[in-house]
Amino acid sequence: MRALEEPLPREQPGLLHSTPVAALATLAAAWALAFAALPEPATRVVGLAVAHGALLGTALAWTAAGAGRARWSPLEAALVLGAAAAGAALHPLGALAYAAVPAWLVWRHAAWLGARAWRPVPAVAAGAAFGLLLGAHLLVNTALTFGYRVRTGPLVELANWWAYDLGANVLTAELFFRGALFERIYRRWSFAPAAAISTAAAIARYLADPLLPHSPEIAAGATFYMAVLGVGNCWLLARTGSLGPALAAAGFFFGAYRLLAPR
Amino acid sequence: MALLIGLALAAITLAIAHSGADAASLWRHAYHVPVVVAALRYGVGGVLAALAAVLLFAPFVLPALEREGLTPAVLEGLLTFGLLLGVGVLSAALAGGARRQRTRYDTLAAVQRALDGDTPLDLALARLRACLQARLDATVGLVLHDGTRLAVAGGPSVARGSAVARVLASGAPLCVAHAGGPGPLRRSFVAPLGGRGGVVGAVAVERAGDIPADERRWLPVLAAHLGLALENARLAARQRRFADELAEKVTAATRHVVEMDRMKSEFVAIASHELRTPLTALQGFSELLVMRRFTPAELARIGAIMSAETERLGRIVSDFLDLARLERGLAPPLRLTRVDAAALVGEAVEVLRRARTTHELEVDCPQALPPIDADPDALDRVVKNLVSNAVKYSPAGSRVRVAARAQTGPPAVEITVEDEGPGIAEADRTRIFEPYYRTAAGARTAGGAGLGLAVVKSLVDAHGGTIRADNVMPHGTRMTLVLPAVS
Numbered sequence: 167m168r169a170l171e172e173p174l175p176r177e178q179p180g181l182l183h184s185t186p187v188a189a190l191a192t193l194a195a196a197w198a199l200a201f202a203a204l205p206e207p208a209t210r211v212v213g214l215a216v217a218h219g220a221l222l223g224t225a226l227a228w229t230a231a232g233a234g235r236a237r238w239s240p241l242e243a244a245l246v247l248g249a250a251a252a253g254a255a256l257h258p259l260g261a262l263a264y265a266a267v268p269a270w271l272v273w274r275h276a277a278w279l280g281a282r283a284w285r286p287v288p289a290v291a292a293g294a295a296f297g298l299l300l301g302a303h304l305l306v307n308t309a310l311t312f313g314y315r316v317r318t319g320p321l322v323e324l325a326n327w328w329a330y331d332l333g334a335n336v337l338t339a340e341l342f343f344r345g346a347l348f349e350r351i352y353r354r355w356s357f358a359p360a361a362a363i364s365t366a367a368a369i370a371r372y373l374a375d376p377l378l379p380h381s382p383e384i385a386a387g388a389t390f391y392m393a394v395l396g397v398g399n400c401w402l403l404a405r406t407g408s409l410g411p412a413l414a415a416a417g418f419f420f421g422a423y424r425l426l427a428p429r
Numbered sequence: 430m431a432l433l434i435g436l437a438l439a440a441i442t443l444a445i446a447h448s449g450a451d452a453a454s455l456w457r458h459a460y461h462v463p464v465v466v467a468a469l470r471y472g473v474g475g476v477l478a479a480l481a482a483v484l485l486f487a488p489f490v491l492p493a494l495e496r497e498g499l500t501p502a503v504l505e506g507l508l509t510f511g512l513l514l515g516v517g518v519l520s521a522a523l524a525g526g527a528r529r530q531r532t533r534y535d536t537l538a539a540v541q542r543a544l545d546g547d548t549p550l551d552l553a554l555a556r557l558r559a560c561l562q563a564r565l566d567a568t569v570g571l572v573l574h575d576g577t578r579l580a581v582a583g584g585p586s587v588a589r590g591s592a593v594a595r596v597l598a599s600g601a602p603l604c605v606a607h608a609g610g611p612g613p614l615r616r617s618f619v620a621p622l623g624g625r626g627g628v629v630g631a632v633a634v635e636r637a638g639d640i641p642a643d644e645r646r647w648l649p650v651l652a653a654h655l656g657l658a659l660e661n662a663r664l665a666a667r668q669r670r671f672a673d674e675l676a677e678k679v680t681a682a683t684r685h686v687v688e689m690d691r692m693k694s695e696f697v698a699i700a701s702h703e704l705r706t707p708l709t710a711l712q713g714f715s716e717l718l719v720m721r722r723f724t725p726a727e728l729a730r731i732g733a734i735m736s737a738e739t740e741r742l743g744r745i746v747s748d749f750l751d752l753a754r755l756e757r758g759l760a761p762p763l764r765l766t767r768v769d770a771a772a773l774v775g776e777a778v779e780v781l782r783r784a785r786t787t788h789e790l791e792v793d794c795p796q797a798l799p800p801i802d803a804d805p806d807a808l809d810r811v812v813k814n815l816v817s818n819a820v821k822y823s824p825a826g827s828r829v830r831v832a833a834r835a836q837t838g839p840p841a842v843e844i845t846v847e848d849e850g851p852g853i854a855e856a857d858r859t860r861i862f863e864p865y866y867r868t869a870a871g872a873r874t875a876g877g878a879g880l881g882l883a884v885v886k887s888l889v890d891a892h893g894g895t896i897r898a899d900n901v902m903p904h905g906t907r908m909t910l911v912l913p914a915v916s
Contacts, residue, residue: 167570168607169592169617169633170584175605303484311491352614353606356639383495394480404638407613 178354186227189240193220196244211251213376214334219244221338221371222267225346226275239274246270247334254326261326264333271337286406293402293411294418297395301422304391308426312383317427327424336416343368343396344403344412357404365396395419430470434478437463442485452490452506460486460513468520472528479517483510533647536564537654544662550575553662554582557655565634572597573622573630573659583633592619593631600628602649604640613637618645620652624660692865696879703745707738747810748880751887752864760891761884763804767915770842771798773805774833777812787825790816793832799914801842807888808912814881815846815908823850823905840914841894847907852900861898862886 193216200212223240230236253263308314348364369392399412444456460482468475490506543556554571561569570583587593592605596619607615618640622630632652714731771794782790819829827849836843857868864883889896894912901907
């Protein structure tokens with residue numbers, strides 16, 4: 167029993183403790199420079215790399231064992247993501263380069279992933295089922311409400327989206343909003359505020375995403391589904407101590423989301 | 430039950446679809462039934478059921494909202510969303526609260542049952558721990574200081590710097606999140622157990638996930654109850670122990686009284702016999718003197734016998750008087766004077782040697798013994814009594830050695846009387862100086878009232894000396910008498 171046998175944990179650090187401020191500032195400066203100097207497609211690549219790199223790098227810095235060990239990880243992550251995004255922009259199959267992101271994570275942060283990622287298998291299956299049900303509901307509901315249809319191709323385009331989701335969108339969101347932000351608040355307070363804050367932050371991130379169509383109906387729907395997905399993933403993480411189920415749920419949900427074909 | 434709830438939700442959705450898929454369908458109210466059932470059965474399951482109902486009902490409401498705008502039917506559908514979620518949350522909260530309350534009462538009652546009976550502390554703690562773990566759905570640790578040691582249930586010991594150690598030191602409850610390690614985040618809540626002497630222990634509750642605020646408020650109450658219950662159990666156990674000890678003492682005292690009574694009865698019988706023997710002799714000789722004429726030689730012999738018997742009678746009466754004083758807690762009266770122990774021992778043995786011819790009496794007394802302050806008559810009685818006992822309890826013809834020597838250190842004179850009899854059993858050796866006590870072997874082989882050694886001990890004690898009995902090899906008894914000498 168840990169209360170009897172282990173020394174008291176150290177004092178909880180502040181909520182923003184070990185935030186890689188310098189790396190984030192560098193990324194912000196790079197994005198501003200790109201916005202001012204580069205053409206539209208390049209700006210989009212830099213913006214994607216900066217946004218996802220910031221989320222992923224901050225998640226790694228917050229959860230790294232040694233203070234300062236992952237101080238520059240946002241820059242590393244942004245470089246990897248930027249390369250993948252550039253690949254996706256330059257070639258129809260270039261999005262497969264997003265596979266470099268999880269590969270880089272495994273290479274650089276294998277120990278961290280080993281502790282947090284894909285265990286236990288039944289919980290991952292439950293997370294996948296949750297994501298599938300929510301995604302199916304999204305498809306049915308949007309089809310009935312907005313008349314969206316479910317598309318089955320072109321397969322290359324779908325594969326590109328799925329690669330982006332798995333390598334950047336889902337991975338960075340789950341690692342930051344659940345693995346880092348929720349975890350950090352949950353240690354300090356209880357489940358409800360931790361889930362509420364991390365889910366609200368995740369919703370804000372998706373509402374601000376330029377890839378999401380901007381209309382009140384879509385925003386309302388996105389808020390609803392992201393709230394259910396976010397709280398569900400927080401619950402899965404709190405219950406199992408693993409990010410695997412949350413990654414599976416978000417992966418399958420976004421996989422279904424990419425099947426939507428607007429009118 | 431979960432499957433039934435799921436089937437009910439699906440059936441209601443199908444009913445709405447078949448009745449025209451209207452956002453204001455009356456079937457929508459039926460969603461409340463599985464939601465409330467789920468809340469009553471699973472607590473937070475009510476919220477999940479409400480969410481599922483909203484998700485299932487949404488495809489009937491949202492398309493209408495998109496098509497027709499905010500019509501009354503759509504408004505009713507949207508209101509149903511709110512009602513379902515509200516009912517789910519509220520009924521889940523109420524059902525969960527009622528369940529928690531019942532669990533708490535059950536826990537308090539179970540704590541009392543676990544501590545019922547005279548159970549050793551470690552076992553009681555283990556029972557309590559099992560009982561609390563089953564009811565709180567958590568890992569539980571219990572620590573209790575029982576005055577001499579820290580009894581721990583739930584771990585080998587209390588680690589230095591642990592949460593429990595902190596609570597034992599501070600007396601304030603503590604909630605800790607244990608980060609790191611595999612599996613979900615675990616939290617511990619540790620509350621102090623209060624007793625009459627302040628903090629007497631702690632209860633630690635540890636589980637994966639949250640320890641809600643209302644549970645954190647209740648756990649110190651449980652800890653106070655536990656502390657009180659353990660204190661009561663400890664006091665009850667102590668009371669039972671005292672009662673058992675008292676009963677044992679009463680039993681022992683009763684046994685002692687019965688034994689004393691038996692010994693006194695036996696003593697009366699023996700004393701009557703002891704008194705009658707010289708009296709019979711005196712009566713017989715006095716009647717002979719009345720009835721017959723005797724020659725001067727015969728008269729001298731009869732006179733000597735009557736004198737000896739009278740002396741014996743006087744000795745028995747003296748013993749009785751000394752015993753009476755002893756039983757009243759009074760020391761025998763002494764007339765202390767400076768005594769030469771060697772001369773006194775030699776004279777006493779010489780008198781007995783003249784009277785007793787059945788044993789070989791040896792005396793080993795150096796002339797240069799330090800003088801002692803003693804009552805010569807009392808000391809004479811002591812020596813004669815010890816030598817008489819040695820003669821009485823050893824076979825005829827055997828040797829009785831009487832020796833005296835000076836002791837260094839605190840100046841003293843040690844007098845020993847050693848026989849070649851069977852010795853004294855270990856169990857009897859401490860009791861032979863008690864009044865009326867006679868060893869089983871002694872009672873069989875020799876007479877006496879069991880007073881001699883008791884009187885000897887009282888006289889030796891009155892002189893500030895000591896006396897003890899030892900067995901000697903190969904067989905025999907040595908009585909050792911030590912009297913303080915004049916320095």
